[in-house]
Amino acid sequence: MILLKNRLESSPVEATAACRIDCGGTLDIKTFYYPLRHLSPCTFNMALDMKTRVRLLPYSAGEIKVSSSGFRSEVHRADRAPFSGPLGLVFAIATYFRVEGVHIEITSKSPPRSALGGSSTAAVAIIGALASALSGDDGTPPPSTEQIVLLAHALEEAVAGIPCGMQDQLAAAYGGVHAWYWPGDPGQPRFKRTEVLKKEEYATLERHLLVAYCGVPHQSRDINSKWIEQFVRGSGRHLWPEIVTCTKEFVESMIAKDWGAAVWAMNREVDIRRKMTPEVFDEVGVALVEKALTLGCGARFTGSGGGGCIWAMGEKQDIRTLGPEWVDILSGRKGAKLLDVRIDPKGLEVA
Numbered sequence: 522m523i524l525l526k527n528r529l530e531s532s533p534v535e536a537t538a539a540c541r542i543d544c545g546g547t548l549d550i551k552t553f554y555y556p557l558r559h560l561s562p563c564t565f566n567m568a569l570d571m572k573t574r575v576r577l578l579p580y581s582a583g584e585i586k587v588s589s590s591g592f593r594s595e596v597h598r599a600d601r602a603p604f605s606g607p608l609g610l611v612f613a614i615a616t617y618f619r620v621e622g623v624h625i626e627i628t629s630k631s632p633p634r635s636a637l638g639g640s641s642t643a644a645v646a647i648i649g650a651l652a653s654a655l656s657g658d659d660g661t662p663p664p665s666t667e668q669i670v671l672l673a674h675a676l677e678e679a680v681a682g683i684p685c686g687m688q689d690q691l692a693a694a695y696g697g698v699h700a701w702y703w704p705g706d707p708g709q710p711r712f713k714r715t716e717v718l719k720k721e722e723y724a725t726l727e728r729h730l731l732v733a734y735c736g737v738p739h740q741s742r743d744i745n746s747k748w749i750e751q752f753v754r755g756s757g758r759h760l761w762p763e764i765v766t767c768t769k770e771f772v773e774s775m776i777a778k779d780w781g782a783a784v785w786a787m788n789r790e791v792d793i794r795r796k797m798t799p800e801v802f803d804e805v806g807v808a809l810v811e812k813a814l815t816l817g818c819g820a821r822f823t824g825s826g827g828g829g830c831i832w833a834m835g836e837k838q839d840i841r842t843l844g845p846e847w848v849d850i851l852s853g854r855k856g857a858k859l860l861d862v863r864i865d866p867k868g869l870e871v872a
Contacts, residue, residue, distance in 0.1 A: 540571055548562040631860075632856075696866050748797065760797065801826030809850055813833045
């Protein structure tokens, strides 16, 4: 075990990473992109400046403490820390690095379990912080951004015990507005990145967006598991090629800044998913989506839906009109609100 207590007393370590909104999610899971590889599947995401911050602080030798906003703090012996429960992934990462005498403090600007990729974002920030704290111990260079992503994904998938996608870790680490392609070929890299919009274009994009938190946490495992089960069984598998096509058309429309075409592709993709799993939206979500559609906008759940956040896209005037309408709908549920978001260009940052 590596005792961090002494070095953190003189120099605490901090890292931040970005959450995201997305389109085409689930296609980043191997269960889907290997059988669909002939279609060149991709996912799309935008990193948001509602960042997750991780601080490494000194703690009692032999122990690990984890504090995370929205969850009860836990303290465990470093050699007995459980990988189950809401903080299990954090303890799994700490165990991977064989550290003790550390308090991992996690704070997030996004609501807990809001379907913005929070657990993956935290994992990227924790790995970045621990790698920085341990750098120089054995002369090995710190991990690259890609290595951090691959490790965060591998540990999350191992702890979850089910297939997991990688797009959340990628947005957290790289920031920006990207399409991520999944070759599904052992001889190729795990993913390929395409920058959809450059930093100087973010301000324009932001005027075409709304993001709302629906006031209830999501359960990504439930809906993702249904999609996976249906796909493996062959039920509804014929719908996934069109999801791939819609996502790729959405990306191409975003590159061209053709907002109308992007809205069409976005709404079509959501329609298909609602056929498979109507529960991706609850009653508040349905009201938000229906209002967006009446005003010519697109609306989509983030992640795999079932609570959390919904985001909208449309022409600037339509989005300006939609904003107050969404505020009125959200006012009927405690905790629900519009989120003030900007595109984050940086992703993972370590100090």
